[in-house]
Ligand SMILES: NC(=O)c1ccc[n+]([C@@H]2O[C@H](COP(=O)([O-])OP(=O)(O)OC[C@H]3O[C@@H](n4cnc5c(N)ncnc54)[C@H](O)[C@@H]3O)[C@@H](O)[C@H]2O)c1
């Protein structure tokens with residue numbers, strides 16, 4: 001294993017899952033961690049999310065050769081600043097933030113001279129905090145690594161091997177490309193879910209109890225996504241603003257096309273569109289990309 005000691009800053013869903021996964025998959029690797037919230041530190045100790053929970057970020061990173069920031073993207077700058085001057089010589093700094101361009105800039109500004117290779121495991125649930133983490137979160141999921149142009153190949157390889165050891169499949173791309181792709185595959189779907197659940201509950205003619213009662217089908221899936229952490233998602237939309245607004249514009253245009261087809265009674269357009277999207281879903285399943293875990297996001301955490 002390329003790293004002897006992994007330090008995790010932020011011990012919520014992502015940080016806790018990394019800590020548990022490292023202890024399970026890489027038992028020879030030392031783990032330490034810190035969370036700004038004292039209650040989360042206490043809970044992280046109770047659950048054994050990392051080998052040792054420190055009382056300061058600087059103490060957590062002392063001697064670590066890999067430091068991973070697992071805090072909301074809007075808190076990356078402050079978290080990185082809290083370890084400035086405390087990093088071991090040659091330590092590699094990474095993160096798990098859902099957007100990459102602004103995070104890469106924040107880390108580089110707070111830690112000048114440090115080796116930084118940002119990453120994003122595309123794996124999560126609607127739950128957050130130290131109780132949400134579980135060791136199998138990254139299994140058979142993508143981890144996108146976005147190295148800066150001058151990143152060391154040896155460190156990129158080491159970080160890829162680390163994520164593969166936790167069960168992830170690694171893909172390397174630029175931060176710009178990452179932010180564009182994730183804007184449409186992750187950020188926009190969350191925005192749509194937040195919108196539709198709000199719209200349904202605001203509808204005066206439909207009572208809140210009816211929304212709950214009849215949400216067994218498609219709407220229920222939206223409510224799961226719309227239960228995602230408000231701090232995390234506020235930060236994602238503010239940090240990936242340009243790509244999200246671009247995708248939202250395209251989405252709005254496509255929605256207007258379907259709206260027009262419905263108004264004009266144009267069944268052919270609707271049928272063709274739905275046939276195309278059904279084929280996309282089926283090809284995802286055929287390629288084995290769908291989440292095979294039956295209870296994913298609905299209680300599998302208990303397994304950790
Ligand atoms: N939740 C997901 O599905 C998911 C998936 C992939 C990546 N991510 C990214 O991972 C990161 C963490 O998300 P999460 O879901 O684990 O959130 P979380 O809320 O479960 O955990 C974040 C933790 O960071 C702590 N924190 C905040 N500021 C801090 C600071 N300055 N120093 C130390 N600790 C601090 C909080 O107290 C909290 O415990 C975010 O950047 C998010 O975009 C989330």
Ligand SMILES: O=C(O)C(=O)C[C@]1(C(=O)O)C=C[C@@H](O)C=C1
Nearest residue numbers: 098121122123124125126185186
């Ligand atoms: O399954 C979920 O609950 C998720 O939303 C996970 C999800 C996603 O959109 O795929 C959410 C944010 C991340 O940055 C990565 C993964």
